[in-house]
Amino acid sequence: MSAEPMQDTRPVEYVARDPWWRDAVVYQVYLRSFADGNGDGVGDFAGLRARLPYLAELGVDAVWVTPHYVSGGADGGYDVVDFTAVDPDYGTVEDVRGLVEDAHALGLRVLLDIVPNHTSDQHQWFQTALNDPDSPEAARYHFLPASEEPPNNWQSMFGGPAWSRTPDGRWYLHLFTPQQPDLNWDNPQVAEDFDRTLKFWFDLGVDGFRVDVAYGLFKDPAYRDNAGIYSPTLFGHGPEQAMTTNQPRVHQIWRRWRALCDSYAEPKMLVGEVSLADLDEVGLYARPDELHHAFQFRLLKSDWDAESFAGTIAEALTAFDQVGAPAPWVLGNHDKARQVTRYGSLRRARAAALLTLSLPGSAYLYAGEELGLPEAHVPDAARRDPIFFRSNGKRAGRDGCRIPMPWEASDPNAGFSTGTPWLPQPADWPGYAVDQQESDPDSTFTLYRQALMLRQLYTALGSGRASVTRDGDVIRVDLEGRSDAVTCWINMGSEPVTIPADRVLLASMPDTPGPVAGRLTLPGDTAVWVMA
Structure with a gap:
């Protein structure tokens, strides 16, 4: 069968298991x-x-x-x-x-x-903020003054408005449940406290x-309306959440956290x-x-x-x-x-x-x-x-x-x-x-265990270079490692197809026939790893 390369496919190379992650x-x-x-x-x-x-x-x-x-x-x-x-x-x-x-x-x-x-909302900071609007703790959240309507059209990802009222009439932001008030990361005390939290668990030996x-x-500092209302049917957080997610300032936090990770003898x-x-x-x-x-x-x-x-x-x-x-x-x-x-x-x-x-x-x-x-x-x-x-x-x-x-x-x-x-x-x-499942050679557990063992043995799996092609319902991924090469084929259609194969490392289903004269009949909804 023939296949045309997918557009924008480029090989990617990684160093095997160094570093481990x-x-x-x-x-x-x-x-x-x-x-x-x-x-x-x-x-x-x-x-x-x-x-x-x-x-x-x-x-x-x-x-x-x-x-x-x-x-x-x-x-x-x-x-x-x-x-x-x-x-x-x-x-x-x-x-x-x-x-x-x-x-x-x-x-x-x-x-x-x-x-x-x-x-x-039971965190000590938020409890103090509820009792004292002028406290430093209140500045660690998003509180806005009392008004008849919510401050803007922001919606909770779990449904309903992203704003709830305190007993004294103020509004506070929660992009999830009302019991999860959002922190204000423009307040440096928030970042400093999380530094301490990370160090606490890292020093205990946690790896990441x-x-x-x-x-x-980070949220829009002017609390402007989002361009649309968030819907769980949308693919992912785009213009409809432009004011509440993916603010450029967030990257400064990850640089700060990465520096902390790298400060350990064995980086986190x-x-x-x-x-x-x-x-x-x-x-x-x-x-x-x-x-x-x-x-x-x-x-x-x-x-x-x-x-x-x-x-x-x-x-x-x-x-x-x-x-x-x-x-x-x-x-x-x-x-x-x-x-x-x-x-x-x-x-x-x-x-x-x-x-x-x-x-x-x-x-x-x-x-x-x-x-x-x-x-x-x-x-x-x-x-x-x-x-x-x-x-x-x-x-x-x-x-x-x-x-x-x-x-x-x-x-x-x-x-x-x-x-x-x-x-x-x-x-x-x-x-x-x-x-x-542990003793069943055809079980899903056995499939995963075999796949992970082969992933350790062959550098092409997980740590090589990859190129992707597709022909109809069949995807081919060519993987090239430092010392070996493997091709992964997956037939996502319902009808069997014939693919080139001399040696099969692993098939996703036990009913997959072996190769004959360099060809293999790949059933529908099945994947195989083939030595290239």
Whole structure:
């Protein structure tokens, strides 16, 4: 079959595993849902520490833990009361120290989650600001004088206005829930306090941070209206949020944080959540003196479509190459419905995994995708996500991708907890359990483990040069490493196609036939790695 190069595709070259983060595979743990160590139904550090050998066996390089801080409980830990304390539901600061020590002993790095855009309304600063409008703490938030109408048309990303009133009539800004007031980063005391927070956890041994809402922080100082009203149906934060996101001043903060990271004998790393539609804009956050990784979510938000996938990969490689940064690849996280459900089948999810794990740069896996977990149905009475409530049930929210992990099929609650899980597990959850998949050569877990092992063995996978071509529903990615070359083929159509292949390293589905006389029949919704 013939193929034409995608426009704007350029090869990208990286140095293999030096430094480690350039081609790292990072495993995201949603702490409440990963493993419960004390039987109260909530995942915690004790449970995570006990499961670290599982992550080492899987073959990842690092673990990223979602917020563990003392929290007001309004948004899954992203409404922080104290940035240098651990929520008692999860353990103690010493448990974090123990996690780092255990992980390092297994060769794993540890990333925590930092939330610089806002605090909880229960944070000491905000409580003082409520009681004293003239206090220094009030200047650390966005308060505007009393008026009949909100100060402007800014909208919350969770639905409804982004402004709420205090008991004395003032307005305060919250781009998420009213329990998450936005910080005013034009106040130098805010930046100084976060310096102290970063140092606290870095000095404890933590290797880096995932930065929440890294494209946010600064707002238009004149509080002018946005050009349009934010809608969750839009792809990403553009003109409709021009006054509330992606302000140029935010880059000075990442340069400040990068300098702090580089001041350590073994430099720390930062990965930013940068939910912008323009990949060139995303790339600017990963310039050499800013964040190490900047998430681009184009694949995460793409339908099962070869043109969309190929175009995104080519565009992302170019955008990050322009700033000399590795491209991070992500198909799932704690904010998005699981890819098995989004793509319409486990078969497609497995193929997409093989594609992204071949690409140059880093890969971020969300806990449970290696088990092929689908999006779970959550009864309305059990829902926790504020998106569901602030939209009056019009948006399902994110609970379905946060269901506790299944570990042992025959144990209560599939081995997650001896108590009642904080979110209910579906009746079929034990069928996805780790102990059911570890010994199955055809399981999704085995596919991920084999892919990660091969990624370590072949320099072309994850750390080589890549070029992307597409012919109809078939994408071809040619990967050239220092000492080897691999081609990843993915057939995103329903009909089989014939491709050149002498030696197959790995196929996404066990029903993929072997090559015959240098040719291979690639079934629909299937990917293969072929030695070039």
